[in-house]
Amino acid sequence: MSENKAASRYAKSIIDLSVENNSLEAVKSDMALVSKVIDENSQLEAILNNPIVPIDKKTGILMNLFEDKVSAITLSFMKLMVSKGRSEIVFSAAKQVVTQYNSIKGIVTAEVSSATALTETSRAEIIALVKKEIGANQVLLKEKVNEDLIGGFILKVGDKQFDASISSGLNKLKKEFAQGVV
Structure with missing residues (x-):
């Protein structure tokens, strides 16, 4: 499966979950922040894309960066992606959430x-x-x-x-x- 397709599917799943929990606006704002932070920090993007960096290290970095800044749904979503070995598409998925949100609205x-x-x-x-x-x-x-x-x-x-x-x-x-x- 291509990265774009996977990112789009992950984005759709978190959008569906956030609609169920009446937190679509919060998740969209969270993902815009995640996208902005990764876009502005090439080292973070390199860590997420590097298969040699252990999963727990990637999870720890993301939690330290975003724990107090994003909702529990967004944190769980990022943890899930990293635990499934999909940390390289966190950035793409975050951008896709914003794109799909814009399309919905x-x-x-x-x-x-x-x-x-x-x-x-x-x-x-x-x-x-x-x-x-x-x-x-x-x-x-x-x-x-x-x-x-x-x-x-x-x-x-x-x-x-x-x-x-x-x-x-x-x-x-x-x-x-x-x-x-x-």
Whole structure:
């Protein structure tokens, strides 16, 4: 079984368990924290991925790091994963929990690259557009400034992309001139 599939299955199981125990919000927050800590600490990730490090050592490290910061369900979940020899996918499973939670709640992440920083008005318009087109309940907007765009923006939501940049329009026009279409 691939790592992604296994991580996705573990994530689904903890989400199902947390729904039963009315603790979905807490588990999602816990997993966001776990994901952030592992992402920011390459040594922790290396320890979890190393098959030579004993299981009890990995469990001890995770318990010391998260015991007072996460719920009992999350702690038990991480202990179970490590005891089953799946410590290398704790990070992936934590990210999957957040992804699956967002899917359940209708939360989408949109990435916007624009030539200049977005104004509050344009930010609100983009969020409204994404909500309408995708049918999302909430939109998390990640903004990037890319001066190469000259003007306009590029919006990515999942595997869809909308390019309203001036540089893209100029490149398209350039190709049409080269092909003698215009």
